[in-house]
Amino acid sequence: MSVRHALLALLSEGPKYGLQLREEFEARTGEVWPLNVGQVYTTLQRLERDGLVESDDAGPDGRERTPQKAFRITARGQTELAGWLRTPPDLSAPPRDELVMKVLVAMRVPGTDVHDVIQVHRRYLVELMQQWTRIKEAEAESDLGLALVVDAELFRLDSVIRWLDAAEGRIKRSAAEPLSEPSTATAPMVPRRRGSQTRQSAH
Amino acid sequence: MRHVSRTYGQDADEVHALTDVDLAVEAGSMVAVMGPSGSGKSTLLTIAGSLEEPRSGDVLIGGTPLAKMSRNAKARMRRRVIGYVFQDFNLLPGLTAAENVALPLELDGVSARKARLAGLKALDELGLGERAGNFPDQLSGGERQRVAIARAVAGDRRLLLADEPSGALDSANGEAVMRLIHAACKRGVAAVVVTHDAQLASWADRVVFLRDGRVTDRTAPLSGPEFLLSGEQSR
Numbered sequence: 001m002s003v004r005h006a007l008l009a010l011l012s013e014g015p016k017y018g019l020q021l022r023e024e025f026e027a028r029t030g031e032v033w034p035l036n037v038g039q040v041y042t043t044l045q046r047l048e049r050d051g052l053v054e055s056d057d058a059g060p061d062g063r064e065r066t067p068q069k070a071f072r073i074t075a076r077g078q079t080e081l082a083g084w085l086r087t088p089p090d091l092s093a094p095p096r097d098e099l100v101m102k103v104l105v106a107m108r109v110p111g112t113d114v115h116d117v118i119q120v121h122r123r124y125l126v127e128l129m130q131q132w133t134r135i136k137e138a139e140a141e142s143d144l145g146l147a148l149v150v151d152a153e154l155f156r157l158d159s160v161i162r163w164l165d166a167a168e169g170r171i172k173r174s175a176a177e178p179l180s181e182p183s184t185a186t187a188p189m190v191p192r193r194r195g196s197q198t199r200q201s202a203h
Numbered sequence: 204m205r206h207v208s209r210t211y212g213q214d215a216d217e218v219h220a221l222t223d224v225d226l227a228v229e230a231g232s233m234v235a236v237m238g239p240s241g242s243g244k245s246t247l248l249t250i251a252g253s254l255e256e257p258r259s260g261d262v263l264i265g266g267t268p269l270a271k272m273s274r275n276a277k278a279r280m281r282r283r284v285i286g287y288v289f290q291d292f293n294l295l296p297g298l299t300a301a302e303n304v305a306l307p308l309e310l311d312g313v314s315a316r317k318a319r320l321a322g323l324k325a326l327d328e329l330g331l332g333e334r335a336g337n338f339p340d341q342l343s344g345g346e347r348q349r350v351a352i353a354r355a356v357a358g359d360r361r362l363l364l365a366d367e368p369s370g371a372l373d374s375a376n377g378e379a380v381m382r383l384i385h386a387a388c389k390r391g392v393a394a395v396v397v398t399h400d401a402q403l404a405s406w407a408d409r410v411v412f413l414r415d416g417r418v419t420d421r422t423a424p425l426s427g428p429e430f431l432l433s434g435e436q437s438r
Contacts, residue, residue, distance in 0.1 A: 119412065119420055126237070127422050129405035134425070137385065137406070154402055161401045165239065 003035065004043050008052060008081040011073040018044060018071065030139075030146025032153075044071055052077035099160065103167055114171060118164050125157050125164075132157075207260035209246055209416075220246040221257070221416045226395075230361065233384065233394040235404035238413035244397040245366055247413065251395055252285055252364045253277050264362060282311040286355025286392075288365035294339040294347055294354075300326060301335035304354045313358065325357035326350070329383055345376030349383060356387050363387060363394040369403055381406040 003025065010021050022040045026033070047053035048071075055069045073081070099121060106114040132150050140147035209221040221243045228234045238244050249255040250262060253269050262269045264280060272280065294303045305322035309315055326335050329349045339347055348368065355363055363384065369377035377400075385406055388394050396407060404410050412420040 115414075119414075123410075123412065123420050123422060126401055126404060126410050127425075129401055130407070130410070130422065130425055133402075133405040137382070154405070158401050165399070169239065 002043075003039065004047055004052075005081060005084045007040070007043055007047065008073055008077050008084075011053060011071055012078060012081055015070045015072040017068045019068075021071070028145045030143055030149045032146065032149045047071075047077070050076075052080050100163075103164075107171065115168060118168050122161055122164050125161050129154055129157050204247075204251060204257075205261045205263075207247075207250060207257040207262065209243075209250060209255070209257050219416050221250070224260070224413075224416075224418055226251075226411060226418070228362075228393045228395055230393050231388055231391050232409070233388045233396060233407040235407035235410045236395065236397045236413055237399060237401070237404050237410055239399065241415075242413040243416040244413055246416075248364050248366050248395065248397050252287060253281060279311070282307060283358065284361050286352075286357075286360040286363045288348075288351050288355045288363065288368045290367045290370045294350060296339050299336050299338055300331060300342065300346075300350045300353075303339070303350055304357050307354060308358045311358075318358075321357050322353070325353040328386075329353050345372055345379060348372060348376070348380055352380065352383050352387075356392060361392060363392050365394065365396045367398055367400075368396060369398075369400065374402070377403065 006025055007021055010016060010024050016024070018040050019037065021044075022035050022037055025035050025040075044053060044055070048055060052074060053071050054074055055071045102117060102121075103114060106112045106117040132154050136147065136150045136154070140150055204224055204226045207221055207224045207226075208219070211218045211220055224243075224247060226234065226236075226247070236244050236247060246255070250257050253262065253264070256269075264284065269277065294300075295306070298306065301319060301322050304325055305315075305318040308318035308321055313321070323332065323335055326332055329352060331346060331349055331353065334342060334346060334350075339350070342350065348370065352365075352368070355365075365384065368384065369380045372380065381403055384394050384396065394407075396403065398404050408425065410422040411418055
């Protein structure tokens with residue numbers, strides 16, 4: 001995950017030191033995403049190279065020289081940050097999902113009960129969710145950042161379980177449907193992919 | 204529940220709603236039962252609540268087998284020991300929130316005054332003290348469901364049976380409902396929550412999976428809450 005925009009956001013509040021940026025990032029995200037200090041400094045270097053951030057060894061109030069470098073956001077950095085907040089990420093290409101592949105594959109591997117495969121994963125996901133809910137129950141009422149991050153994770157895991165439930169339902173129904181003869185009547189000719197030809201298919 | 208089975212219908216139409224189900228819930232703990240529609244979850248709950256009898260197997264509440272109880276003893280237990288939370292709220296529209304909560308206690312012979320006090324206390328604990336005088340149609344869905352839970356736990360009932368307690372509620376209200384049930388468990392109530400929703404089930408100490416009337420899987424016992432954040436796998 002790129003943290004450059006999170007660092008820009010923290011700097012938009014005022015100049016800060018590198019270590020301070022790491023601490024604030026972690027504190028505001030419920031300590032759920034630990035940040036490596038090396039990664040922070042590398043990112044800051046790149047931000048500086050790109051003109052989004054500048055540094056000096058005057059302290060954050062601009063006066064005395066300190067051994068640590070203070071970083072501040074530039075006008076270009078502010079523009080970059082504002083643009084990032086308002087621009088939806090490209091979600092158009094679905095990532096290759098290992099679990100989806102497993103279920104597709106499990107339907108065809110001889111001797112495999114796809115329902116067992118689904119249940120193993122479902123149970124694991126529920127166990128993870130139990131852990132997160134415990135954390136939420138204990139701490140989230142007083143820590144908004146933590147609550148948001150934990151909720152995000154719970155919804156993510158939940159969505160996988162819901163897909164497993166839907167998949168199981170579809171597979172069951174499909175297995176229960178009587179096999180039908182392919183219709184010879186008006187089935188359109190469907191060109192299939194051969195080599196590098198683009199596939200067209202009717203849905 | 205030990206080796207509980209339940210069938211409906213006969214011969215060719217016979218439906219095995221539950222087959223050989225074992226389930227135990229201790230005081231102070233919550234068990235969630237997950238499964239698709241038709242898996243037998245609701246039947247499990249009605250049998251656990253003594254509203255239906257199993258075809259075979261035993262149900263024990265507080266160590267006492269239901270089969271050995273007289274009808275009166277069972278009825279008393281249903282009124283005093285078990286609290287039911289079902290999906291359609293079923294609050295009586297002509298009674299205020301406080302009256303709805305107090306009603307089962309009064310029906311059980313508790314004096315009107317004591318029942319009212321117990322009811323107000325339960326509502327208060329669920330943050331609804333100020334709505335005690337409102338009628339159900341003056342309450343939001345989330346508030347009505349909390350009144351239903353207050354009714355289920357008022358008078359110190361020890362066993363809470365809930366069927367999709369967050370029903371059609373949004374996620375904030377759903378979470379509030381689970382927090383209430385969880386709080387009741389912390390006070391010693393034993394709870395069985397039937398749900399298809401993994402987020403609700405994740406509030407439970409144990410989750411049991413039902414498929415076609417059988418328990419097919421259970422979650423492992425929970426390790427400490429620091430497990431996830433430490434990055435260590437302690438299985």
